[in-house]
Amino acid sequence: MASFLVYYGTGEGQTAKVADRIVETLIERGHDATAVDAAHGLGDRSLADFDAVVVGASIHAGKHQAAVTEFVEANHEALAGTPTAFFQVSMSSATEQGREQAAGYVESFLEATDWHPDRIATFGGALRFSEYGFLKRFLVKQVAKKEFPDVDRSADAEFTDWQAVADFANDVAAFVEGRLGVVPTDGAPATE
Template structure:
């Protein structure tokens, strides 16, 4: 099977949760997955040891994490030789009204890095009011009331559509398998994996 790298930046943990879910789905298909948090990894990580690469980032203040931007800049040439994907987690993707804004963040990232991933996924983030300090909680409640008027700001809210995350992971895995000439395992009715005879 293939060796996947998922390199991600996370601000408050939702992108890490999305990364874990994607890694689980790739693992279920029989692939080896290495997830690397941009804030905890050495800058010198290389993509050459991996068959396929996913990069994930969250949006804060209209930008993705600088560590993610630096990673893509440093590895742009190697990324161009592999199946790649990019996923972004933001409140803009929480509902249809913010789709254009979320897409604009991706366009800005692509323009800044001059990297053109093969697959792109946009996922809603989360508001964890219980974890914020007073001022941040107040500011985010005001933003949520304007951007997401139907949202209950009295409790933590998760906007991630996990079915979309699963579909993105499956699509990227199938794309990478096709590019790499890897045949995914066939599942038995009892849920166990068998290697395909094809």
């Protein structure tokens, strides 16, 4: 069994949902996994308490959460010596045309932090119309009308591919199992 930290930043909650699904998948494989919101920090825990680290962030106005960037920069040395993964949640990832832009956000983040995670994934986000104030709801609906013409703008919309999230978590787990020589307790093969 390996111990995983899933450290994430979220703007409107979708990245937290993705982090929770990753944790759930890792636990189903027989590992110990803990999700920690970057807004709260690690508290009395240390990266040394974990065998692997998964970092996640969402994109808002072209930027990741500052707390996530600061975490990666502050723990650069520890992350370099640990199996790691990075996931990003954005509306750009929800469309074929936006995937290049989403990849550019990942590349910029990794260049700025000089971090080289072992695994990387991008996932579509969500539009939470019910949580936006009047002006933001109006503006987001205008963008959604153009970018997602088939989406019902009278209700919240989710664009996350949950199977892709589970596949990513399983890939990360298999990589870590292979790297650490850990056999998963669910019977899945420990391969890289």
